Every structure is written in structure tokens, then in C-alpha cells.
Amino acid sequence: MSNSTDLSSLTNKLTSDPSTWINSPLLSVTQITTSGLALLFLTAQSMRTLVRTTGGDTRLQHKVLASVFYEASTRTSCSFQAAMMRLGGTFLHVDGGSSGNTSASKKGESLEDTIRCLECYTDITVLRHPMTGSVQRVALGGGTVKPVVNAGDGVGEHPTQALLDFFTIYDELGLALVAEDGAECATKEDGKERHEGPLVVVMLGDLKHGRTVHSLAKLLARSSMKHELILRYCAPKSLEMPDHVKEYVRSYSKVKQEEFTDMKEAVQGANVLYVTRVQKERFENAADYEKVKGAYVVDTALMASAPSNMIVMHPLPRVDEISTEVDSDSRACYFRQMENGMFVRMAILALILGAP
Numbered sequence: 001m002s003n004s005t006d007l008s009s010l011t012n013k014l015t016s017d018p019s020t021w022i023n024s025p026l027l028s029v030t031q032i033t034t035s036g037l038a039l040l041f042l043t044a045q046s047m048r049t050l051v052r053t054t055g056g057d058t059r060l061q062h063k064v065l066a067s068v069f070y071e072a073s074t075r076t077s078c079s080f081q082a083a084m085m086r087l088g089g090t091f092l093h094v095d096g097g098s099s100g101n102t103s104a105s106k107k108g109e110s111l112e113d114t115i116r117c118l119e120c121y122t123d124i125t126v127l128r129h130p131m132t133g134s135v136q137r138v139a140l141g142g143g144t145v146k147p148v149v150n151a152g153d154g155v156g157e158h159p160t161q162a163l164l165d166f167f168t169i170y171d172e173l174g175l176a177l178v179a180e181d182g183a184e185c186a187t188k189e190d191g192k193e194r195h196e197g198p199l200v201v202v203m204l205g206d207l208k209h210g211r212t213v214h215s216l217a218k219l220l221a222r223s224s225m226k227h228e229l230i231l232r233y234c235a236p237k238s239l240e241m242p243d244h245v246k247e248y249v250r251s252y253s254k255v256k257q258e259e260f261t262d263m264k265e266a267v268q269g270a271n272v273l274y275v276t277r278v279q280k281e282r283f284e285n286a287a288d289y290e291k292v293k294g295a296y297v298v299d300t301a302l303m304a305s306a307p308s309n310m311i312v313m314h315p316l317p318r319v320d321e322i323s324t325e326v327d328s329d330s331r332a333c334y335f336r337q338m339e340n341g342m343f344v345r346m347a348i349l350a351l352i353l354g355a356p
Contacts, residue, residue: 007031007136015039016179021351025139027150029159029219037223038177038185041167043347043356044340051086051343058088059355065089066122068115069151070096070129075316075338076151076161080126083345087355092122096129112143119146124352132156147352155209161315162215164344166223168337169272172311175199176226184226195271198228202266204296205276205321207233207241212315213276214245221249232258234266236295239278263296267306273298275314275321299323303331313337 007028014020016035024031032040050057065084069077081091096114115125115138125148127135132154139148152158169175174194177185201220203213220229231249233241240259249255260266267273275298298312303326314322314334326332350356 006140018351018354018356021356022354023147024352025148025150026159026348026352027136027139027148028157029162029215030222031159032163032219033180034177034224035179035185037163037166038179039356040163040344040347040351041170041177043351044167044343045171047086047343047346047350048340051346056086056088059350060084060087060089060353063089063124063353064122065091065349066115066118066125067091067093068096068118068125068127069094070111070127071152072097073128073151075341076128076158077126079338079341080149080151080345080349083342083349086342086346087350089123089349092118094118112138112141115148116143119144122146124149124349126151128152130154149348149352152211155211155214157215157218158211159215159219160345160348161212161341162219163348164337164341165212165216165274165313165315166219167344168313168333168340169199169201169311171340172333172336173199173271173309178224178226180224195227198230199225199272200230200232200270201272201274202232202234202260202270203241203274203276204234204263204266204298206239206278207235207276208239210276213241213274216274217241217245217249221252221255228256229254230256230258232260232266232270234260234263234296237261263298264302264305267302267310270307270310273306273310273312275312275318277314277317277319277321297321297323298326300325300329303329306331 010031012033014024014032014036016039067077067081084091111134119125124146127148128151129135133156135150135153138144150157150159176194179185207213217231246257249257311331311333316334
């Protein structure tokens with residue numbers, strides 16, 4: 001593997017050709033073309049059918065996943081582990097945190113050496129680390145020979161979360177993707193209505209620290225759809241969407257960006273409300289956190305004034321930003337979103353390990 005950590009060499013390399021996925025790292029949403037997304041979504045749909053009919057299969061039998069997390073994780077780690085087991089494989093889990101089950105960081109071993117050792121026993125690594133750019137450095141630095149999947153690097157990217165989020169939006173609303181040659185990608189299951197008109201996505205809450213919204217905004221912007229895309233950012237003054245994300249989105253002329261502070265105004269005419277938790281662990285000063293926690297709460301009153309077809313998403317965990325009373329609303333799809341995470345990660349593992 002190249003010793004360059006520059007992502008540009010990987011941009012748009014994952015396409016509708018399954019061979020482009022085999023043994024590839026997955027570090028950023030910028031690697032995937034729209035036709036590549038269509039392949040991933042079709043594969044995820046087939047995984048959903050597989051799980052709901054037979055529970056899984058053995059296509060990844062004797063394959064081993066290294067699940068390496070230097071930050072706490074429940075949904076990402078468990079869904080990757082479940083995905084691997086559903087396809088007949090197994091996993092080794094390493095909790096790299098200060099109170100975790102590994103001696104590597106406690107003894108001063110570099111992240112690169114830890115991953116190189118683990119890949120001696122495994123076929124693919126899923127890595128989360130608190131330092132932005134760390135996963136990219138490990139995957140592209142020339143040391144690793146097995147594929148590495150980015151499960152979140154600090155406040156950088158979380159590509160598999162963005163992919164499951166986009167899959168959920170696409171699946172719930174019936175979006176039409178357009179391939180590079182201009183042909184519509186036939187990825188929508190039969191019998192479901194197709195979305196018409198613009199796609200209006202509201203991103204609400206902690207947009208500064210939320211790597212999920214950073215990746216999702218980029219992925220939506222760069223994907224070709226038969227819909228005008230409007231991204232609305234609604235955040236407290238200190239937690240706005242970072243400039244580097246807005247600049248990236250601005251490079252795609254077909255995308256409109258709007259900024260709000262009033263949640264009720266932001267959801268008018270929206271198709272998607274994507275809610276994020278104010279991340280206490282990202283604040284250096286507790287007083288700063290106290291000023292903004294609870295700034296926005298999605299409750300039944302808001303839902304009563306929101307569009308009847310607007311879905312509500314959340315990467316979870318939630319604290320108090322979505323009232324539990326909203327859970328019974330059919331528009332609340334965050335638990336369906338979590339299930340989709342397993343299907344999309346099954347598809348990712350199968351494609352990278354050459355068994356789609």
C-alpha cells in the first residue's frame with residue numbers, strides 16, 4: 001500500500017463495479033461514486049431480505065474482523081460485530097480506551113503497530129479513534145496490508161454512519177439516484193412510492209462536533225439525485241456547522257444551504273429532520289456545555305406543526321433532545337435507522353471482503 005496519507009488518490013474509486021471495493025479501505029464518503037452508492041444500497045437491501053428470511057448465511061465463514069475502539073461505542077461496534085456474525089464470520093474486540101481490555105496503549109505502543117499486530121490475526125479492521133485523521137494515517141501510511149474501515153475519527157468523519165443515514169433517507173422517502181452516465185439507478189424496491197420535488201434536510205443541534213452531520217452533508221452534496229437538495233443548518237450560535245463543511249458543500253452548485261436558529265421555522269416544508277445530541281464529552285469547559293444543552297427539544301408540539309411526511313432521524317444515543325413521546329409517531333424512524341446500520345455494514349463487509 002502507498003505510504004501517502006492523502007485521500008485524493010481514493011476519491012471516486014468505489015463504483016458500481018464490485019471489484020473496485022475488494023480489499024479497499026473505507027475512510028471517507030468521498031471515495032464512493034453515485035453508482036457505487038447504488039451498488040451498496042442494492043446490497044444492503046439484499047442483506048435485509050436475507051436477515052428477515054433466514055437470519056444470515058456463511059459467505060464470510062472463517063473471516064475475522066478486528067473491532068478496535070479507542071472511544072466508547074455501542075451501536076457502531078455492536079452493529080459491525082452483528083453484521084460479521086450474520087454473514088458467518090467472527091470478530092476480536094479491542095477496547096483501546098484508558099480503562100479498556102488492551103495493554104498496547106498503556107505500554108506506549110503506537111496505533112500503527114497495534115493495528116499491524118492485530119491484522120496478523122484478522123482479515124479487516126474497523127477502527128475508531130479520538131484523533132481526527134488518525135484512521136486515515138493508519139490505513140494509508142504504508143504499514144497496514146489489510147483493509148481498514150473508519151468508524152469515527154474525533155470530530156472528523158464517520159463514513160459508515162453517513163452511509164446508513166443516506167440509505168435510511170433513500171429507503172424511507174424513495175429517492176432516485178442518477179449515475180455518472182446520466183442513467184437513473186434502479187435501487188428502489190418495487191411497490192414503494194417515489195419522492196418527488198426538492199429534498200429538504202434539516203440538521204439540528206450540535207453541528208460543530210457532530211461528525212455524523214459532517215459526513216452526511218458531504219455525502220448528500222456529492223451524490224447525484226433527481227431532486228434539488230436543500231440543506232438547512234439549525235444550531236446554537238456556538239455550535240454551527242463548521243466552515244470547512246459548508247465550503248465543501250458550496251463546491252456543488254446544485255445544493256442550496258440555509259441557516260436557522262428557530263427550529264419551528266427550519267422544519268417548515270422539510271422532508272428530513274436529522275437531530276444530533278449536544279456532545280458533552282467534546283466540551284473543554286463544563287460551563288459552555290450548560291449554556292447550550294437542551295437548546296432544542298423535538299416534542300409532540302413540534303411534530304404537530306411539522307410536515308406529515310417529514311421523517312425524524314437521530315444517530316443515537318439521545319439525551320433529552322427528542323422526547324420519548326415522539327417514539328410512537330410513525331415519522332420517527334431512528335430505530336429503523338439503527339437496524340439499517342447492520343444491513344449497510346453487512347453490505348460493506350461483504351463488498352470489501354469480496355463476497356457480495
